[in-house]
Amino acid sequence: MPLLDVKNLTVEIDTGSVFVKALDKVSLTVETGEIRALVGESGSGKSLIVRAIIGAIPDHWIITADRLTWKGQNLLGMSNEQRRIIMRREIAVVFQDPTSSLDPSATLISQLEESIPEELLDKGMFWHRNKQRRQIAVGLMHKVGIKNHEACMQRYPHEIAADIAQKFMIAMALVSEPELLIADDPTRSMESTTKNQILRLLSGLNETRKLAILFVSHDLLAISSMAHTMTVLYCGQTVESGKVKHLHRRPLHPYTKALLDSAPSFQINLPPKSHLVALPGTIPTLKHLPIGCRLGPRCPNARKECVKVPEQKMVHQHSYSCHFPLHSPVDDDLENKQ
Amino acid sequence: MLNLLLRYINLMVLTIAILVIISFSLAYMFPGDTLTNISGIVPQSNEQRVALEAVFKLDRSIFVQFWYYLENLISGDWGVSSSSQVSLLEEISIAFPATIELITYALLVSIFVGIPLGFIGGIWHHKPFDFGVVTFSVVSYSFPVFWLALIFITIFCLQLGYLPLSGRVNFLYDIPHSSGFILWDIMRADIPDKKDAFLDALRHLILPTASIALVTTAIFIRFTRRSIMDEMNKGYIEAAKSRGFTTKQIFFKHGLRNSLLPILPLMAMQISTLFTNAMVVETIFSWPGIGNWIIQAIYQRDYPAIRIGMLVVSVFVVTLTITIEFISRAIDPARDKFQRGAV
Numbered sequence: 001m002p003l004l005d006v007k008n009l010t011v012e013i014d015t016g017s018v019f020v021k022a023l024d025k026v027s028l029t030v031e032t033g034e035i036r037a038l039v040g041e042s043g044s045g046k047s048l049i050v051r052a053i054i055g056a057i058p059d060h061w062i063i064t065a066d067r068l069t070w071k072g073q074n075l076l077g078m079s080n081e082q083r084r085i086i087m088r089r090e091i092a093v094v095f096q097d098p099t100s101s102l103d104p105s106a107t108l109i110s111q112l113e114e115s116i117p118e119e120l121l122d123k124g125m126f127w128h129r130n131k132q133r134r135q136i137a138v139g140l141m142h143k144v145g146i147k148n149h150e151a152c153m154q155r156y157p158h159e160i161a162a163d164i165a166q167k168f169m170i171a172m173a174l175v176s177e178p179e180l181l182i183a184d185d186p187t188r189s190m191e192s193t194t195k196n197q198i199l200r201l202l203s204g205l206n207e208t209r210k211l212a213i214l215f216v217s218h219d220l221l222a223i224s225s226m227a228h229t230m231t232v233l234y235c236g237q238t239v240e241s242g243k244v245k246h247l248h249r250r251p252l253h254p255y256t257k258a259l260l261d262s263a264p265s266f267q268i269n270l271p272p273k274s275h276l277v278a279l280p281g282t283i284p285t286l287k288h289l290p291i292g293c294r295l296g297p298r299c300p301n302a303r304k305e306c307v308k309v310p311e312q313k314m315v316h317q318h319s320y321s322c323h324f325p326l327h328s329p330v331d332d333d334l335e336n337k338q
Numbered sequence: 339m340l341n342l343l344l345r346y347i348n349l350m351v352l353t354i355a356i357l358v359i360i361s362f363s364l365a366y367m368f369p370g371d372t373l374t375n376i377s378g379i380v381p382q383s384n385e386q387r388v389a390l391e392a393v394f395k396l397d398r399s400i401f402v403q404f405w406y407y408l409e410n411l412i413s414g415d416w417g418v419s420s421s422s423q424v425s426l427l428e429e430i431s432i433a434f435p436a437t438i439e440l441i442t443y444a445l446l447v448s449i450f451v452g453i454p455l456g457f458i459g460g461i462w463h464h465k466p467f468d469f470g471v472v473t474f475s476v477v478s479y480s481f482p483v484f485w486l487a488l489i490f491i492t493i494f495c496l497q498l499g500y501l502p503l504s505g506r507v508n509f510l511y512d513i514p515h516s517s518g519f520i521l522w523d524i525m526r527a528d529i530p531d532k533k534d535a536f537l538d539a540l541r542h543l544i545l546p547t548a549s550i551a552l553v554t555t556a557i558f559i560r561f562t563r564r565s566i567m568d569e570m571n572k573g574y575i576e577a578a579k580s581r582g583f584t585t586k587q588i589f590f591k592h593g594l595r596n597s598l599l600p601i602l603p604l605m606a607m608q609i610s611t612l613f614t615n616a617m618v619v620e621t622i623f624s625w626p627g628i629g630n631w632i633i634q635a636i637y638q639r640d641y642p643a644i645r646i647g648m649l650v651v652s653v654f655v656v657t658l659t660i661t662i663e664f665i666s667r668a669i670d671p672a673r674d675k676f677q678r679g680a681v
Contacts, residue, residue: 054579054580056576056579056580084582084583084584085582086582087579087580087581087582088581088582088583089582092580092581093577093580093581095573095576095577095580097573100572100573100574101573101574101576101577102574102577103574103578103591103592103596104574104596104671104672105595105596105599105670105671105672106591106592106595114583114591115581156671156672158671158672169577172581173581176581176582
């Protein structure tokens with residue numbers, strides 16, 4: 001049974017006059033101990049999926065799903081209190097912008113100590129508790145790679161660099177020893193050295209603790225180096241999903257191909273001064289969504305049938321939603337063996 | 339921190355210096371004799387005039403005059419009232435505590451009613467209770483204070499007769515003047531019917547306090563409600579929710595402090611509004627405070643009293659505003675410590 005199972009998740013948001021399907025039948029699974037990447041352009045609804053999973057969707061938006069389960073428990077059906085307890089102990093989230101995700105008027109150490117659940121402190125008297133909290137907090141800071149913890153633990157969020165703040169966010173996420181870490185574009189607006197530190201930290205945690213990670217990003221290079229599986233999102237629809245290496249070798253959906261082609265680092269035989277491949281046009285706004293397959297107007301292979309939403313087809317762990325896949329789908333694993 | 343303190347002290351000293359200059363120049367700008375305006379004494383003969391001019395250094399240059407004026411202000415020699423010939427310092431030390439007492443109670447009522455109501459309205463916004471709170475705040479904000487005071491008098495004093503009409507305490511009780519704060523004086527006084535006097539003073543306080551506090555409460559409700567609504571939508575609240583904290587924990591540990599920080603200086607701004615309203619209400623309720631006293635001085639063209647009264651009130655407001663601004667700056671870690679001081 002997968003850890004997190006999302007099937008046909010639809011979120012309709014209120015644009016003032018009409019409800020728009022910002023997410024249209026999105027499917028996503030995260031298995032125990034895997035790093036699942038969620039890729040898509042800005043505005044494709046990546047963060048909305050995260051918010052739907054953690055339950056931060058405003059009450060008046062309509063959210064429906066065939067399945068939205070955490071270890072078999074239905075997240076949509078349960079009470080707020082049950083959901084809060086799951087968020088407290090089993091799922092952790094790291095947000096895009098670390099500085100605004102920290103309370104501006106509290107010191108970092110006090111916020112980190114606040115995140116430590118009572119159950120983790122052994123049953124000493126209450127005056128032992130503060131010392132224990134401090135020990136756990138300092139241990140966590142070392143674990144996430146903050147070496148000179150004395151220098152930054154009494155600081156306020158606006159006084160430290162974004163990468164240290166993000167490390168604090170990761171430390172806070174890890175404190176409750178979660179099974180799934182949802183990282184919503186954790187390296188946005190960081191330069192490559194600090195970005196690599198954060199990414200190494202995350203993949204290290206995945207290896208040592210068997211921590212499952214849902215890694216939301218549009219950084220293909222980072223994804224290909226750390227993720228095991230990936231789901232490609234376009235404009236609120238899942239277009240393709242499967243193992244990273246299979247998607248790289250043989251993308252079935254035109255959008256996945258365009259996405260991979262737009263990153264020159266992946267193309268080994270790229271001649272010098274060749275054109276950078278990109279799809280014409282831009283991602284449509286929520287008010288002007290095309291019917292059927294939402295890639296339709298930009299798709300190089302679009303035909304008459306594309307005005308119907310394609311069914312999601314599954315071939316050996318590799319699923320895609322396209323009427324006219326680029327290749328005939330074959331069993332990637334079988335091919336590996338041959 | 340010391341740097342910040344120095345900046346604010348600098349700001350305060352400069353502002354007060356300008357106020358002193360204005361009050362000094364009023365002696366020249368008011369109609370009539372400058373000598374009378376500055377001393378409060380109308381000279382009866384030419385010899386007396388020459389003697390008084392020598393005392394107040396009016397025969398010397400304007401800078402010497404100002405220096406002498408400043409010395410007198412600091413030493414507490416504020417001149418005499420031209421209508422009663424009583425020392426102004428003495429009159430103000432009787433009238434001013436009465437006003438401070440009134441606005442203190444009004445401020446306390448506004449804080450303890452306005453801020454909780456604003457918080458509840460902001461947290462459950464767009465719910466029936468919030469609509470009630472907003473309606474209350476808009477309606478009470480729109481009342482002119484003097485009209486509200488008159489309505490209160492009509493209903494509670496004249497129609498129902500529950501509460502006394504004017505003054506601080508019934509004339510039956512002879513309260514010796516010590517600090518000027520009536521409730522404190524009664525508690526300290528050695529009189530037989532202390533409890534009755536205390537209750538009587540409280541009954542006198544209700545209507546003036548209510549009329550002043552209503553507007554300020556409305557303003558506090560609006561500030562607090564807006565601020566908590568803004569803060570509860572911010573990223574760190576969502577992050578705290580995603581960490582699975584309880585709503586209570588999120589509100590009391592994060593939301594409350596962060597939404598109070600930006601409204602503290604805004605509330606300091608309301609002190610001047612409070613003072614203005616207090617002056618109007620004092621006149622209506624014959625409360626023997628500084629507002630009533632200044633208005634009497636204006637009626638009698640008592641220029642020295644107007645000048646000194648204006649100076650005392652404005653220095654008080656400036657000092658209080660700058661102090662609160664300094665405190666709010668000092669306790670808010672996110673605000674830049676090296677930013678210039680401002681009111």
